Amino acid sequence: MTERYHGSCHCGAVRFSFEGEEIVKGLRCNCSLCTRKGAMMSSEAIPPDQFSYESDDQTLGSYQFGLKTARHYFCNQCGIYTFHETARMPGHFRVNLGCIEGIDPFTLEYDLFDGKHLL
Template identity: 35%
Template sequence: MLKTYRGSCHCGAVTFEADLDLTQSSYRCNCSICRRTRFWPAIAKPENFRLLTGESELTQYLFNNKKNHHYFCKHCGVRSFGVGNETPIGKMYGVNLGCLINVTDEELSKVPITYVDGLHDKWQSAPEFFSHL
């Protein structure tokens, strides 16, 4: 069931709302950027994500095929969300669960996680080792 969550970067310059179903899987990936930033996203369809403040405070990072857009706050460096443009469900927002304000530790502890091997472009498979992700 969808629930509206509020979130922000660390300094609060970027704020957003997202309608998320935290009974659905979140993702942990071993690709170069997710591993380095410890990104833990839940998925929101475009109509379920609202950037409230701070659009001008974001910087965008693109690499490799430039299909996924990685956004960071210019001030504190936190990656609150990203946009996947060519995914199995079409365009989607990856909302960083660590940036949600009105979520409890108990709720987070129950969020299912799917591990993906983005490092080897095996998006339908878990990497051999993933407990560190």
Template identity: 40%
Template sequence: METYKGSCHCQAVQFEIETDFPELTTCDCSICIRKNALMVKVHESKMKILSGEESLTTYTFHTHTAQHYFCRVCGIYPFHRKRVAPDYFGVNVHCLDGFDPGNIPIRATDGKGMD
């Protein structure tokens, strides 16, 4: 697995993930569709917040299980804790340095259909 660094737009929030990008996901739930999010799923042990934890704030809705993080300075969504698997993060791949989605398969997940 490789290590990738990521950040929000204002650079307050910096993080690092380890992944080999088995797939990327999109989601049609009410929040992901508004964010137009393209994500990779990473276990919490493979995800490290390097700086800016104090700049992160969370938004929750519906069951309040998923934690949607965003930077309170620039408003960018870098990652969220998933509702169906709370020990996993969905990471916004467009926040990763030098990331190229290339030929990684993209799977559309059904968020709208989850009650």
């Protein structure tokens, strides 16, 4: 059964929502960026037709590194990483589970993705 999830950055300037299965597990990545962010991501990649976000062009920042296929988005006002377009599935998204209403990422089990050795 799919659910509609809602999320935002800390200050609320970036808001997003998506449809997906019940979130029972997360994903951590050991690449240099994710290690420093420390965020737990959604375990499933979200197709673009199931994901939407709201923010003005001045608020949503992005960062790319390495092969520049992934795009990491953050709020230019509060700095929170909210979601990213994946490297392995361009155009699909993973979200920062700490930004999702009603989800406590500290209670979830997670898988580890070895992004450190992709580059």
